[in-house]
Amino acid sequence: GAVVSQHPSRVICKSGTSVKIECRSLDFQATTMFWYRQFPKQSLMLMATSNEGSKATYEQGVEKDKFLINHASLTLSTLTVTSAHPEDSSFYICSAFRQGETQYFGPGTRLLVL
Amino acid sequence: ELKVEQNPLFLSMQEGKNYTIYCNYSTTSDRLYWYRQDPGKSLESLFVLLSNGAVKQEGRLMASLDTKARLSTLHITAAVHDLSATYFCAVDDRRGADGLTFGKGTHLIIQP
Numbered sequence: 001g002a003v004v005s006q007h008p009s010r011v012i013c014k015s016g017t018s019v020k021i022e023c024r025s026l027d028f029q030a031t032t033m034f035w036y037r038q039f040p041k042q043s044l045m046l047m048a049t050s051n052e053g054s055k056a057t058y059e060q061g062v063e064k065d066k067f068l069i070n071h072a073s074l075t076l077s078t079l080t081v082t083s084a085h086p087e088d089s090s091f092y093i094c095s096a097f098r099q100g101e102t103q104y105f106g107p108g109t110r111l112l113v114l
Numbered sequence: 115e116l117k118v119e120q121n122p123l124f125l126s127m128q129e130g131k132n133y134t135i136y137c138n139y140s141t142t143s144d145r146l147y148w149y150r151q152d153p154g155k156s157l158e159s160l161f162v163l164l165s166n167g168a169v170k171q172e173g174r175l176m177a178s179l180d181t182k183a184r185l186s187t188l189h190i191t192a193a194v195h196d197l198s199a200t201y202f203c204a205v206d207d208r209r210g211a212d213g214l215t216f217g218k219g220t221h222l223i224i225q226p
Binding site for chain 2: 034036044103110
């Protein structure tokens with residue numbers, strides 16, 4: 001299977017700061033990547049679809065000005081949580097869609113906002 | 115709105131027993147996914163079911179898909195402790211080009 005990485009794997013930040021999470025497809029090009037969020041003991045919820053070279057598409061209820069997504073290349077999408085607050089603490093998982101195949105998930109980034 | 119319902123949400127069973135997890139969905143999609151998640155980890159892909167009647171098996175796990183009933187099952191045969199995890203089914207609307215909608219997950223505990 002294809003490999004997707006995320007960085008960092010874990011981050012702790014103070015309330016009000018911004019945090020950037022990177023998602024990379026290591027051995028294939030992905031025009032489409034997805035960002036999911038998972039709160040403790042819950043399922044994964046799709047936050048947004050990241051399209052290379054165009055604006056991201058956000059799911060209902062997800063603030064686009066708070067969760068900034070940039071998909072600047074075919075192998076990299078970034079999610080920036082701006083002015084993070086404790087309620088943003090969660091497990092953020094990205095996936096990359098390999099054309100003709102399926103989505104491949106990254107290892108996740110655990111964010112803790114103090 | 116696409117809905118995916120799993121049951122049971124919690125299952126405790128003994129080693130050696132058989133059990134089935136059910137996944138109902140509301141869309142006409144014919145692609146269904148099963149994932150495993152261990153505590154603190156991301157998702158591990160188990161099965162991708164692509165058409166009506168698809169059946170796939172890997173070890174003690176077998177998944178099937180009935181698109182007419184909009185139902186998928188994940189069957190566990192002679193469970194072993196190592197299969198303890200949370201299992202998610204997920205569906206997409208557009209052949210993988212859309213984000214996935216996940217069920218709530220089935221937290222499976224297999225006791226020796």
